[in-house]
Amino acid sequence: MVAGDQSARVLTRQHFTLSCVVPALDEERGIQAFLHALHQTVASLTPTVELVVINDGSRDRTREQVLAMQLPIRYLELSRNFGKEFAIQAGLDVARGDCVLVIDADFQHPLELIPAMIDRWRSGVDVVYGVRRARDSEPRWRRAATKFFYWLMRENRSFDIPADAGDFRLMDARAVKALKLLPERNRYMKGLYAWVGFRAEPMEFDCVGRPDRSGSRFNATKLFELAMTGLTAFSKRPLRLLAMAGFFVSGIAMLYGGFIVAECLLFGQAIPGFTTLAAAIFFLSGLQLVAFGVLGEYIGRIYEEVKQRPLYVTALDIDRTSMRDVAAREAQTAPVVGAFVATS
Numbered sequence: 205m206v207a208g209d210q211s212a213r214v215l216t217r218q219h220f221t222l223s224c225v226v227p228a229l230d231e232e233r234g235i236q237a238f239l240h241a242l243h244q245t246v247a248s249l250t251p252t253v254e255l256v257v258i259n260d261g262s263r264d265r266t267r268e269q270v271l272a273m274q275l276p277i278r279y280l281e282l283s284r285n286f287g288k289e290f291a292i293q294a295g296l297d298v299a300r301g302d303c304v305l306v307i308d309a310d311f312q313h314p315l316e317l318i319p320a321m322i323d324r325w326r327s328g329v330d331v332v333y334g335v336r337r338a339r340d341s342e343p344r345w346r347r348a349a350t351k352f353f354y355w356l357m358r359e360n361r362s363f364d365i366p367a368d369a370g371d372f373r374l375m376d377a378r379a380v381k382a383l384k385l386l387p388e389r390n391r392y393m394k395g396l397y398a399w400v401g402f403r404a405e406p407m408e409f410d411c412v413g414r415p416d417r418s419g420s421r422f423n424a425t426k427l428f429e430l431a432m433t434g435l436t437a438f439s440k441r442p443l444r445l446l447a448m449a450g451f452f453v454s455g456i457a458m459l460y461g462g463f464i465v466a467e468c469l470l471f472g473q474a475i476p477g478f479t480t481l482a483a484a485i486f487f488l489s490g491l492q493l494v495a496f497g498v499l500g501e502y503i504g505r506i507y508e509e510v511k512q513r514p515l516y517v518t519a520l521d522i523d524r525t526s527m528r529d530v531a532a533r534e535a536q537t538a539p540v541v542g543a544f545v546a547t548s
């Protein structure tokens with residue numbers, strides 16, 4: 205695309221191409237119905253669409269189900285399960301549309317919202333992100349944990365990571381291009397979306413259950429891992445809290461030490477105090493272990509980063525869209541950070 209051409213498109217956003225990035229892990233049951241519905245929705249908005257399906261190491265028949273369909277599909281298969289963040293990245297790396305929609309394959313992100321999202325994008329908003337309406341059904345402890353997590357994350361004031369925003373979003377090609385430039389392995393998409401900036405607006409939606417009732421692909425371990433990734437990638441607040449705890453405890457220890465010495469000098473008491481001693485030792489060694497753990501978490505992330513491994517490995521790449529020719533002309537879609545080992 206020539207520069208003049210691009211700025212004209214940015215301004216008018218009239219005739220546009222759309223890529224839909226759909227990460228899929230073990231979705232054989234619902235993926236066909238979903239892709240049909242998605243295609244029906246977006247085909248009425250623009251004639252040039254590609255459905256980028258990323259099979260994130262499914263162990264079921266997701267591949268067969270997707271490839272059996274007669275739709276403009278770009279099918280990527282990762283060589284194993286890399287996780288949703290990387291599957292989405294793989295999709296963004298190959299997406300060629302003027303705008304890119306990221307959406308779950310399980311109908312939990314309402315398709316009815318897409319036309320409104322496109323409208324907003326056409327009116328000049330670069331990123332339209334879905335925000336889940338209040339989650340009243342969640343247990344209180346979970347809401348409290350979520351709140352604490354976002355508080356820990358809110359260290360950097362120059363950009364805000366919106367709570368309750370997920371991966372359901374429509375992005376302008378420029379935002380996608382910016383995302384491709386971020387090389388980190390410690391990948392927390394929600395944070396990266398916020399980091400790249402651009403004019404972004406929320407759009408509320410209600411999250412419904414999966415129609416196939418199969419439940420989330422995220423278990424507690426995966427969720428915890430994701431939370432740690434987010435924290436370590438976007439906030440130094442945990443480290444700072446530990447340092448503060450250290451100062452606080454030393455302060456108290458000093459005061460108490462002075463008190464004991466004074467007591468001994470004034471009243472000449474032999475100090476029994478085993479309980480105090482034991483409690484102090486347990487408390488301090490506990491605090492030290494926590495500190496080591498948190499430090500280790502950050503150092504581990506640095507280790508992951510310096511290894512410079514590619515973000516994901518593509519095992520299969522099948523292009524059944526009409527965007528191939530457009531891409532050849534524009535020649536700007538080479539993945540920046542992903543590794544492609546096989547194409548067809």
Ligand code: UDP
Nearest residue numbers: 227228229260287288291308309420421422
């Ligand atoms: N997913 C993925 N890789 C994973 C986990 C999930 O590609 O390791 C996909 C999954 O197929 C679905 C989307 O990410 O399309 C969201 O997953 P899920 O519905 O299980 O998560 P939740 O609704 O709990 O956020």
Ligand code: MG
Nearest residue numbers: 308310312420
């Ligand atoms: Mg889901």
